Amino acid sequence: VTSTELVQVPSTSVAVDKSEALTLMKLITHMDDLDDVSQVSANFDIADDVMAEIEDKL
Amino acid sequence: MAGHSKWANIKHRKGAQDAKRAKIFTRLIRELTVAARQGGGDPESNPRLRAAMTTARGSNMPNDTITKAIKRGTGEIAGMVIEEVNYEGYGPGGVAILVECQTDNKNRTTAEVRHVFTKFNGNLGANGCVSYLFERKGMVVLDGTRCDLEAAMDAAIEAGAEDVEEEGEVISVTTAMEDLHAVSAALHEADCR
Numbered sequence: 001v002t003s004t005e006l007v008q009v010p011s012t013s014v015a016v017d018k019s020e021a022l023t024l025m026k027l028i029t030h031m032d033d034l035d036d037v038s039q040v041s042a043n044f045d046i047a048d049d050v051m052a053e054i055e056d057k058l
Numbered sequence: 059m060a061g062h063s064k065w066a067n068i069k070h071r072k073g074a075q076d077a078k079r080a081k082i083f084t085r086l087i088r089e090l091t092v093a094a095r096q097g098g099g100d101p102e103s104n105p106r107l108r109a110a111m112t113t114a115r116g117s118n119m120p121n122d123t124i125t126k127a128i129k130r131g132t133g134e135i136a137g138m139v140i141e142e143v144n145y146e147g148y149g150p151g152g153v154a155i156l157v158e159c160q161t162d163n164k165n166r167t168t169a170e171v172r173h174v175f176t177k178f179n180g181n182l183g184a185n186g187c188v189s190y191l192f193e194r195k196g197m198v199v200l201d202g203t204r205c206d207l208e209a210a211m212d213a214a215i216e217a218g219a220e221d222v223e224e225e226g227e228v229i230s231v232t233t234a235m236e237d238l239h240a241v242s243a244a245l246h247e248a249d250c251r
Binding site: 002003004005006007008009010011012014016017020021023024026027028030031034035036037038039040041042043044 | 081084085088089106109112113116149150151152153154155156157158159160161166167170171174175177178179180191192193194195196197198199200201228232235238242
């Protein structure tokens, strides 16, 4: 078990294309890095290949 | 659903190289305090506190620190007042974003959160604009390279889990909030570590 936690699970998701995926993931990462933030949840759906591509740029 | 587990996936992999231990502790302590304040200091009747304690122990937080954080929440020890504040907004592409914060200074937090939204083409919305899209669930994340998917699935579902998903090297198990403890315990017992 890597982690056990309470999360916010979205009921629907929004497809995000390549052009917006990087900015979105940057937003989420930076938000998560703020000291007062305990959890960030979002309802994005990003294709695996796009995700793999942007992951290194975060 | 899909989006969420991907994010869990990234966090998990990033976490492996994450040296920000102090920050993780700060977060866990705040979560313990807020959970105890809202639902009382008894983990048996407070699932949120129980989850926070499990996570804290999993991160090797000393028991003494855990107890103090809980007592601060119940008011047995006086301390800084930490409030829980949620922010809701939209990111690029109209993605709904829910930001949960625990802070001793709301003005500072609001400014910081708004700044991040604005900087990355998002915007901070009114309270309630996206929170209805989310439901609080328990989630147990397993390392798929060190644990058998089928064994995990059997144990998890037996204990009342709602969903088991495998994505790359990560297996994520979703449960109702109150079943989190039982499912997590069952997975430990099934040797899924």
